[in-house]
Amino acid sequence: GAGVSQSPRYKVAKRGQDVALRCDPISGHVSLFWYQQALGQGPEFLTYFQNEAQLDKSGLPSDRFFAERPEGSVSTLKIQRTQQEDSAVYLCASSLARTGREQYFGPGTRLTVT
């Protein structure tokens, strides 16, 4: 079946612009995660949804970052007033159960802020 999809795959934004990154999880997956992966580093947790509820947003680096999953399926990560340090690959993952199950990752969105 279809895996996790993310769009766009690549995004170039000028500093100060707002961006929106989309994640389509695997159908029926309850849990959805966002991670940020800087160049040459491992992914770092940003936020976690269980259905439409955002249960953990402790990894969001600033109040310019906002995520939503209004219907418990598709999720959007929004970054306002982008800065150069926001340049990274943003990974989305979904999982079938609430806890303790494998996370399936999408291909990521590479964001470059110029």
Next chain:
Amino acid sequence: GDSVTQMEGPVTLSEEAFLTINCTYTATGYPSLFWYVQYPGEGLQLLLKATKADDKGSNKGFEATYRKETTSFHLEKGSVQVSDSAVYFCALRGTSGSRLTFGEGTQLTVNP
């Protein structure tokens, strides 16, 4: 908080060589441990996992054993292939059961 430390890379080997990538962790309780692989241009894929002490995860000729006494989960393969060239990430899922904490990744290049 939870953390994962991987051996510094990159690692370059000849085909059929033995591979070890070291991974140690810090976590409270009994985390689950994972190795993920990222091939060029692709997303992260789960390679293997272990959920309790002394468990051995294995897949595609790769193995790793959950060592509680040394807080380690080293990745090994007896004979690497060119197609194993990728970035390998060690990760843990803490007892809260949700987020993954990753190491910094190890780039492996296998030459024919």
